[in-house]
Structures are given as C-alpha cells and as structure tokens.
Amino acid sequence: MAALLRGLRAGRLLRGLPSVVAAPASTNQQCSSLRRSFHCAALRLQDESKSDKSSASSSSSSSSSTTHHEHYQAHSSHQDTEAASQQDPDPNSSDREQDEEYETEEQLQAQILAAALEFVPLYGWSMEAIAAGAESLGLSSASTGMFPNGSGDLVLHFISQCNSKLTEILAEQHNQVQLGQAERKKTADFLRDAVETRLRMYIPYIETWPQAMSILLLPHNIPDSLKHLSTMVDDIWYYAGDRSTDMNWYTKRAVLTGLYNTTELVMLQDSSPDFKDTWAFLDNRIQDVVNMATTAKQMQSTGEAVAQGLMGAAVTLKNLTGLNQKR
Amino acid sequence: MHRAAHTALCDWPQFVKPAMIRQSLRCTGSLQTSSRAYSVIPPPRDREEEEMMHRMLRVDHAGEYGANRIYAGQMAVLGRSRTGPLIQQMWDQEKKHLAKFNEILAENRVRPTALLPLWNLAGFALGASTALLGKEGAMACTVAVEESISEHYNSQIRALMESDPERYTELLQMIKEFRDDEMDHHDTGLEHDAESVSVFLIFALDDRLLNKNISKGSVVLNN
Secondary structure, three states: OHHHHHHHHHHHHHHOOHHHHHOOOOOHHHHHHHHHHHHHHHHHHHHHOHHHHHHHHOHHHHHHHHHHHHHHHHHOOOHHHHHHHHOOOOOOHHHHHHHHHHHHHHHHHHHHHHHHHHHHHHHOOOHHHHHHHHHHOOOOHHHHHHOOOHHHHHHHHHHHHHHHHHHHHHHHHHHHHHOOOOOOOOHHHHHHHHHHHHHHOOHHHOOOHHHHHHHHOOOOOHHHHHHHHHHHHHHHHHHHOOOOOOHHHHHHHHHHHHHHHHHHHHHHOOOOHHHHHHHHHHHHHHHHHHHHHHHHHHHHHHHHHHHHHHHHHHHHHHHHHOOOOOO | OHHHHHHHHHHHHHHHOHHHHHHHHHHHHHHHHOOOOOOOOOOOOOHHHHHHHHHHHHHHHHHHHHHHHHHHHHHHHHOOOOOHHHHHHHHHHHHHHHHHHHHHHHHOOOOOOOOHHHHHHHHHHHHHHHHHOOHHHHHHHHHHHHHHHHHHHHHHHHHHHHHOOOOOHHHHHHHHHHHHHHHHHHHHHHHOOOOOHHHHHHHHHHHHHHHHHHHHHHHHHHO
16 A cells, blocks of 8 residues: 555656756766756755655565656666765654655545546445546555445545535635624524535435435444434534523524434425425425424423412412511 | 754644544634633644644643532532631632633643533532531542642642743643642631541541542543
C-alpha cells in the first residue's frame, strides 16, 4: 500500500520535473543552471510532498528511495551531490513522513471513493465499484486493497459527504436569516425542509439504496453509521434553533431520528413521481409530532393548575381546622 | 522552526474535514444566542481537547443542576422557617451558576448528561430528607455538598493550570469565581450551627461519602 503510494507520487514527480528532464549531460556552465533548476524542482517537490525528500534519507523505505534515486540519476550526473545534500538526517523526518502519508492517503482514499460513486448504479455498493472508480482515476484496480471494509467504506463516505452538504446548506440558510435576507422558518417547516433536502440526495442512488442500508446495518458498520446519523440530527436541530440543555435535548433528537428513519424507509418503496408520497408522509409525521408536543404542553399546564387547586384546598382546610397557626 | 512548520502543515488538513467545517460554522450560530463577541471556552484545537472540554462542562453542569435541586428540596421543607431566607439566598446563587453553564453548553453544542432526571430526584430527595432533620441537618448537608463541589472545582482548576493557563484564562476565572461562591456557602453552613457535633459528624461522613460517590459516579457515567 505504501509502495503503491510512492509509485503514484513518483509518477507525479516525473511530470513535475520538466526542467531537469530537458537538461542534457552537463558541462560546468550547465551544471550550475542544472543545479539551480534542480533546486527549483526540489522546492516544488517540497511543496507537493515533503516526505519524498525525507524518504530518501529514511532507511525504513529503502526500496522506494532507490526508485527515486534511479529517477534522479537518470536525469543529471550531478545527482549525487544533490542527493547527498538532501540526505541531511532530519530528526523530524520520520514523523513528518508518517503524518504526510496519512494525510495524503486519506485524501487519496477520498478521491477514489468519490470516483467510485459514479459506478454505483452499475455495480452496486461493492468492491467492483471501487475498482472501477480507481481505474477511472488512472490507478490500478488493485488499490481496492486500501479498503478492507470496501462497501462499508463507500457507503459511509457517501453519507458523510451528504451530511457535509446538508450542513453547508443549513449554514447558508442561517446566514441568510442573520443578514435579514430571508424569513425565519417555523420549526416544523424547517425540519421538513431539512429532512427533504437530505433525503433528496439519495435519489440518484435510490435503486441500490436498500443494499446500502443493509450494509450500514452490518455489526462492524453500526458504530460509524450511528455516529453519522447522530451528528446529522444534532446539526439539523442546532440550525433549527434548539439550545436546550436538559432532557429535551435527548427527546428532540430521538424524535427527529425516528422521523428521518421512517421517511427513508418509505422513500425506498415509493414509486410516485418525484416521491410525492414520501414528502406527504413526512408532512403527516411532523404534524403528529407537533400535535403531540402541543398536547403534552396542555397536559402539563392542566396538571399544574390541578395541583395548585389541590394545594389551595389543603391550605383552606388547614386554616379551617386551625392547624396553620404558628405556635 | 521545523516543528512550527510541521504543526502548521499537520493542523491545516484538519480544517478541511467536515467536523471542522461544522465547528467553524458553529461560530455563526453562537452569535444568535449571545451578544458577546468572545466565548469563555476557547475554540478547540483538535478532537481530543474538544472531548476533554465537553466532558468537563458536562460534569460541571450536572453538578450545578444537582446542587440546585438539593437547595430546592431544602426549601420545600424549611422554606417557611427562620432559615428560609438564608437557604433562598444560597439557592439564588446556585441558580445563577446553573444559568451560566446552560449558556455555555448551548453555545458550545455540548451534550447535557443523560442522567439529569436521576440528579433531579436524588438531589431533591437529599435536600428534603436532610432538611427534615431540622436546620442543623440542612446546614450539615450544605457543608458536605459544598465541600465536595469545591474540591471538584479545585481539581479542575489544577488540571487546567497544568495544561495551559493562558489558553483557558476566562474559563479559569469563571471556575474560580464559582469555587469561591461555593466556599462561601460552605462557611455559611458552618456558621449556622452545622457544628452540633453528633449531627455534623454523622451527617458529614455520610454526606461526604455519598457526595464523593455521586461526583465520581457522575464523572464516570456522564462521560
């Protein structure tokens, strides 16, 4: 996996060294210009990926560093002095190299998964889609080895992408309200719009979505999928204006989770044009929740009034029987 | 120099992650709820610090909520006695603390503890039952509770000072202020006859055990 990455980066390095490639075998005059151009190229390399310089010096990556050395040596005979100067033992290099690789690897994985999404309607949420995605980026289909939990990774990546998009949309709407360019929506409408927006992101993949849902229910994927679900619900409530710090925090999020999950299931079986039935179902459920909340509030105020009445009756009795006198 | 570039380079990609997008967008949300331009809690550097902060705030919020309910229980019994006004005064200060923590939790999107109903009942029960033993009982309960709360705040102050006092200046100031208020309550309890020996001894031991377990349990469970 690491060797694959270095091979990929070597390919990029080759593309990024036009000045060095263009230089012929050296004379003294050309040596200095070569060295200068090599320094420029080296600086560019430094910007791209610091680890390549340090990988030349770290002994743990001997095989790929020799590859790099060969590439450099093929282009310039003053390679050795340059390589020697690059081999400064850098105490931070191994840490930096590991961190750099980690970051680049994540980005690479994200790119492959994003490309694989195009092939999902064709191959489903599977390793084949990831392989096809990798190939469409010009990488070997063996890069599926980077994804031991292949289909799970793909679905989770898609979901986190959808959540980020939703958060952006909600934040944008929030800004609009702050700037006074838009009206503040009522909570019920806000929730309805947020859930609808989020579920609409599934429409291009709706054929294969049952498969995706079953993948999310696999035991090793459940923690991640629950985390994504809970952050999404928390985001929606936050932008709806919820700032509660008591049990309401939990009940509200539980209600929205139920709302979202049931609507998602309805959407899977909906065949009406533009999923009209799903949105109607969503409307009805939100109405139910609003009614329940109103009823709960009414019950609470009734209960308080009754309690006060009883207390009043008790105090009256105590007064009548003389128990309330201070002794 | 290398380390600075290293940390800058390594911290930067973190800002691209969705969680960080969410956090940077969080600032726009907080403008709505608070007119202050700054927050008591500094924006977290990474996931770990965020977790640590949230845990601390959650426990503190639970503690203030519990203290609130304890005083409520005491007032329910002794509200109309001579110590009523005194307890009411202490309760009002606790209410201010709770309000402050509510504000901080809302601003920083901290999840409140799921055990709130438990602290509600337990606190009220503790306050009411100690108040039933009379003024000395209530004061002994106050002394024990406030002592353990002060100890808890002190250990938090120590932890924050050890890690980075400059970064957490406002938070430290706030916690110190609250700790001083709690110490005042503790001293008030002592002044008002909490020291009638038998009651105090029995009480303080039991209460301290109970409260230490509650606070330790809350730290463990609330996480």
